[in-house]
Amino acid sequence: MKLIYQQMLAFFTIIVLLLTLLGIFFFQLTKSLIYENAWNQLEGYAYSLKTDAMSETQTSKGKVIFSLDSEKLQNYELLLQNQEVHFTIYTSRNRVLYPQTMGFQSIISKKDWRKLKKGNIIRRKNDLSWKRGPGDFKEGDRQQQKMTDILAPCFDQQGDLVAVISVGAKVSSLEESFAKIQRSLIYMLLISAAIGVAISYLVAHYTTKRIRQLQRATRQVASGNFNIQIPNKDRDEIDDLANDFNSMTFSLKKSEKEIKRQEEQRRQFMADAAHEMRTPLTTINGLLEGLAYDAIPEESKAKSIELMRNETKRLIRLVNENLDYEKIRSGQILLKRQNFEAMHVLHNIQTQLRKKAQSAGDTLEVTGPNKLNVFADYDRFVQVIFNVTQNAIQFTQNGNIQISAEKGFESTIFRISDTGIGMTPEQLKNIWERYYKADASRKNSKYGESGLGLAIVQQLMQLHHGKVEVISHPDQGTTFTLIFPDEKLTNDKV
Template sequence: MKFIYQQMLAFLSIIIILSGTLAMVFFHLTKEMTYENAWQQMQGYAYTLRKEALKLTTDKAGKTIIVLNVSQLKATEKLLSAQHTHFTIYTSRTDVLYPDNSVIRENRSISKADWKKLTAGNVVKRKQDFRPRKSKSEVDGSDVKITDIYAPCFDYQGNLVAVIKVGEDLSNITQNLQIIRRNVVLTVAFAILVGVILSIIIAHFLTKKIARLRNATDLVAAGNFDVHLDTNGDSELDKLTLDFNSMVQSLRESNEEIKRQEERRRQFFADAAHEMRTPLTTINGLLEGLAYDAIPEESKEKSIELMRNETKRLIRLVNENLDYEKIRSGQIELSKTEFDVVQVLNNIIKQLRNKAEQVGDKFELYTPDKLMVYADYDRLVQIIFNITQNAIQFTENGVISISAEKGNEETIIRISDNGIGMNEEQLRNIWERYYKADPSRKNTKYGESGLGLSIVHQLMQLHQGSVTVESKEGKGTTFTLRFPNKNKLSKI
């Protein structure tokens, strides 16, 4: 079933059930009240009659005698003829004193149960009774419905001596009730009509909002992430629309991220193919030269050295990729120990001094005599090697200073250079795989692949430490490494 019809059905059911119940309660209450009013009035007549038209005396034997003022009774009945009020006076269950011409049928006599109530002093009220039609104005053939009450009369000894029955034609009451019923039915019909119109408007309004969301979802499913829906309310649908907007935004961001990653991957494969082709061509040329003895004896050793270097470069490229994947997929386990980091730094400087001097860079080292670090030895060397190599790579005739100090339950190592530095955009991206701030520098002798820092980042995460970078274009760069102590790690 369509949502709009479900909504309408829900509204309508509520309106119909509510107005129906209210109408029934209202109708029932009015009916009861109308009867109650009529009974009150009739009871009043009965007491007046008792006072005015009935006299109780006692004969010589002490028996109570009822003296009726018939003319008074008739006069009162005449006065109330417009209300079709009739009086009957019983002296026992079956004996009627007034009217004297009244024909008491078997079923007109007072029932035993009612008589018992009357003897106890209660007034008996009955909603409906019948009396035969008699006047000309009344159509023959059926009885007239009447409502009546029976009021008891006691003598001075407290004996029930008479019962005054006041009967009233129900047509007055039923007429009134019919008018009320008609009004109630009209009101309910009006309420339902208004309900239908309102439910159509509300359901239409809701389905319009849903249709708008559906269209937008279709657009997003088709790959359009520029969709934005305006909202101004705070209903559930508005909140859903807000959620939808933020979902589209994160989809757009991740889509852009995927595109960026893809572009970098594509660039990397193009670079890698290019990088590999050069050494492979060199190796191939040299091998052919050796095979055909085209290389003079004195150059052979140099050629072999060249081939070895080129092969190393290839292996490095492949290894770095494999390493990155291994760290990422959690295949690498660190074997952490505590050792002196100052010694490690000295070793690295020794190994890289040659390279640094080739581009006119000088090393400066600021450390205490001894400083312990808790890390995987080989991985720590790999991290510092990578960052220091970058510093050499992007600094000419400058100073590369390395410092180590004790921090708050951690060991801090800083590697600074005063090289070319980076701008903010570059800084945001350097941890990403295959990222190279300047793609034109792809053919340096270090074989840039854009993997170094992403490996450093992953390794620092594995150490539960951190790596941060500060840089200014044209001024230089500082990398800060923080290795938590064994103590600190055991608390985490």
């Protein structure tokens, strides 16, 4: 079943249920109001009969005599008969005082009589009354009539019950009035149901129209069109869904661009890696063939072996950097952080890279306090400082490279500055990207084989919950700031 029909059925079911409940409520309320109004009217008639046509007189001996004004009673009887209202006056449960010849006689139970003696007015909704035929009381002449009536007690001055006035109307006349109102209510309910069906269709059509719009947009996204955007007015949950859909398409579009860019960099890296590997492999292969065929003079063999060792190390370094990056990116490296003395490490790195710096015409300096503790993984800390320093040497010719260290607020700060070629803002945004090289002319440089050094640095700093900041200007040099948080701050983040 389509959604529009499901929603229409749901709306229509709710409407019909509400209308049914309202109909039952109004029917019962109307019936109660009709009877309530009838009883109030009948009580008014009984009060008028009691005050106008009934009286008490006291004899000389002090005896109270209860009397009726027959003329007034007859006038009331004629008047009420036109309204199909009948009254009877009782002096006991089975004794009728008026009328004597013909009329309606209700059955009064002992329980009702006791209530009447207490002064209660009794209302009866659907009582069986007997209509007497003309002449004497004959059981066969009685006919049953359904009546709604009230029983009103009359007391003398001493508070004794002397009479009961029964005023009743035919139930059929009340039911006729109720039937008219009932028909009107049914017509109203049917009209309301028809309007409800129309409204439920419009609401369901409007909702499903917006859902179909989402469906069409989803199909376009599935076919590869990420430029689709759904207009919305932020009114309800469907508009919220449209907002989420627009955010999704924006993210997919952004991801698509990123994937294309990463793929382009991957292809570039594969070309660079193939070129980098081909050069040392060609060198090694040529030297091996020369050694195999004694084409290399004896005095040059040691130098050829040393060259092969360097080229082999270069290949190993290239492979290790790629493996290192993948392990860091996939979370396979578990850091063993501890507090250790950092200045000693910086001086060791200075010693290791001094020869490379000198070959580029650079001076490499280390400044800082005599002792400075840092909380980090020892091996990864060495790797971070080594990679950034080596990167500075790579892009600095006949300049100065300075490694400085200081204690910060709940952290240890290291700065590596150079006076090299620097970077443009566009290059600065991409230096953390895998395979990126700021200076394409140096991609075959001796120390810049893969373009993974800074990408590894960023990943390792994130694992340390640290920060890395870069300031650079073309032809003015670059400064890397590495901030390692202290043990307490790191534990709080974890």
